[in-house]
Amino acid sequence: MSTDAAELVPFMLRRPGAPFPPPEYEEFRTKPGLVKAALPSGETVWLVTRHEEVRAVLTDPRISSNPTHEGFPRPSRTVGAPSADEVPGWFVSLDPPDHNRFRKALIPEFTVRRIRSLRPAVEEIVDRAIDQMLARGDTAELVEDFSLTVPSLVISSLLGVPKVDRDFFEEKTKVLVTLTSTDEERDKASEHLLRYINRLITIKSKRPGDDLISRLLQGGLLTPQELSGVSMLLLIAGHETTANNISLGVVTLLQQKQWIGDERMIEELLRYHSVADLVALRVAIEDVEIGGQLVRAGEGIVPLVAGANHDPEMFERPHEFDPSRSATGHVAFGYGVHQCLGQNLVRLEMDVAYRGLFRRIPTLEVAVPLEELRFKYDGVLFGLHALPVRW
Amino acid sequence: MARISVDTGKCIGSAQCVLAAPDVFDQDDDGFVTVLDSTPSGEAEATARTASGICPAQAITVHD
Numbered sequence: 001m002s003t004d005a006a007e008l009v010p011f012m013l014r015r016p017g018a019p020f021p022p023p024e025y026e027e028f029r030t031k032p033g034l035v036k037a038a039l040p041s042g043e044t045v046w047l048v049t050r051h052e053e054v055r056a057v058l059t060d061p062r063i064s065s066n067p068t069h070e071g072f073p074r075p076s077r078t079v080g081a082p083s084a085d086e087v088p089g090w091f092v093s094l095d096p097p098d099h100n101r102f103r104k105a106l107i108p109e110f111t112v113r114r115i116r117s118l119r120p121a122v123e124e125i126v127d128r129a130i131d132q133m134l135a136r137g138d139t140a141e142l143v144e145d146f147s148l149t150v151p152s153l154v155i156s157s158l159l160g161v162p163k164v165d166r167d168f169f170e171e172k173t174k175v176l177v178t179l180t181s182t183d184e185e186r187d188k189a190s191e192h193l194l195r196y197i198n199r200l201i202t203i204k205s206k207r208p209g210d211d212l213i214s215r216l217l218q219g220g221l222l223t224p225q226e227l228s229g230v231s232m233l234l235l236i237a238g239h240e241t242t243a244n245n246i247s248l249g250v251v252t253l254l255q256q257k258q259w260i261g262d263e264r265m266i267e268e269l270l271r272y273h274s275v276a277d278l279v280a281l282r283v284a285i286e287d288v289e290i291g292g293q294l295v296r297a298g299e300g301i302v303p304l305v306a307g308a309n310h311d312p313e314m315f316e317r318p319h320e321f322d323p324s325r326s327a328t329g330h331v332a333f334g335y336g337v338h339q340c341l342g343q344n345l346v347r348l349e350m351d352v353a354y355r356g357l358f359r360r361i362p363t364l365e366v367a368v369p370l371e372e373l374r375f376k377y378d379g380v381l382f383g384l385h386a387l388p389v390r391w
Numbered sequence: 392m393a394r395i396s397v398d399t400g401k402c403i404g405s406a407q408c409v410l411a412a413p414d415v416f417d418q419d420d421d422g423f424v425t426v427l428d429s430t431p432s433g434e435a436e437a438t439a440r441t442a443s444g445i446c447p448a449q450a451i452t453v454h455d
Binding site: 336 | 403404405
């Protein structure tokens with residue numbers, strides 16, 4: 001067992017023009033133990049790139065998701081969640097048993113049956129977004145005009161945002177995830193949204209509707225203040241992640257059109273793109289051995305889901321997009337108690353989005369050479385900044 | 392034929408089992424796992440093993 005690494009690698013390995021996942025992950029997987037990396041701040045973390053060990057990290061009770069623990073990775077201002085002390089209801093930052101109450105309250109909202117019942121509403125949202133694109137001409141910027149619009153409207157519908165307020169909601173949520181927004185603009189949009197959600201909670205507590213906020217208020221498991229944090233979390237967790245998956249999927253499917261309409265493509269797209277590679281940050285709260293590597297209490301850990309999903313031990317020819325394989329067992333939504341609550345909603349949104357786009361715009365194509373596409377090498381999530389399309 | 396047991400205390404309602412093995416698992420109104428067929432065989436047994444392998448909460452055990 002080695003306790004110190006001979007060399008430190010830089011943490012942010014994504015580079016413009018380089019493939020994603022970073023080719024370095026392949027080299028890391030062949031090394032015994034884990035790889036020690038330096039964050040821009042100078043802090044060090046352990047990188048985990050093998051499927052088996054990513055799952056081990058995400059299920060070990062000696063490894064915490066709580067950013068208030070000493071040593072929790074803080075790569076930058078935009079990477080790293082607030083703690084539940086800072087934002088009550090921010091349950092991704094809580095460990096069991098504190099986490100359990102939130103999960104329990106929210107599970108009924110995301111059951112397979114509940115998500116299936118949302119299909120007509122998602123179809124209506126997708127259809128309207130396509131109507132608007134078609135009405136504007138024969139070109140579009142798909143990220144802004146479609147990929148970000150759809151999940152924003154789906155979440156607002158889920159939360160119970162009245163239709164008249166959805167433009168406001170969509171406009172503010174877009175500011176949060178748009179590259180060109182300044183920090184000031186983002187903070188302001190976040191403040192507006194929080195104020196709006198708090199007002200919505202007050203209204204729903206007096207006049208409940210058929211929506212998530214009303215049911216959770218009536219369920220009584222969460223306080224209104226916690227529900228406000230939960231609503232913001234659902235919004236942020238379900239917006240850009242879904243948008244990136246939709247946009248990248250369009251590019252991949254347009255290159256391999258034979259898979260359009262094949263149900264198996266969704267799981268393979270999720271595995272293949274692994275947009276949330278850097279999302280699961282952890283810290284050891286006791287000494288723990290992972291893959292033969294001693295990780296000391298207080299040391300940060302970054303389980304890389306794109307690394308796990310491209311591990312050839314788990315998926316043969318991992319860098320090929322091949323929906324005929326079984327992508328079952330991918331960890332695109334994480335693993336363990338924090339595995340994405342909204343994953344079945346994402347699957348539904350992707351399915352409805354592709355069905356709608358390729359059925360209604362059969363001549364859809366990317367309007368620029370693929371090498372000119374601007375990928376998100378600079379964000380926490382992998383994706384596309386823009387996707388010019390025409391038909 | 393295998394015997395299936397679930398630990399509902401561990402279940403986090405991700406519903407991966409329901410998607411992988413809809414003949415063996417379901418969700419109750421609270422979203423937690425319920426077992427429809429506790430002794431699946433053939434294809435159902437194979438899907439139950441897949442479900443056990445992908446359960447994020449490791450709440451499903453397949454007893455041989």
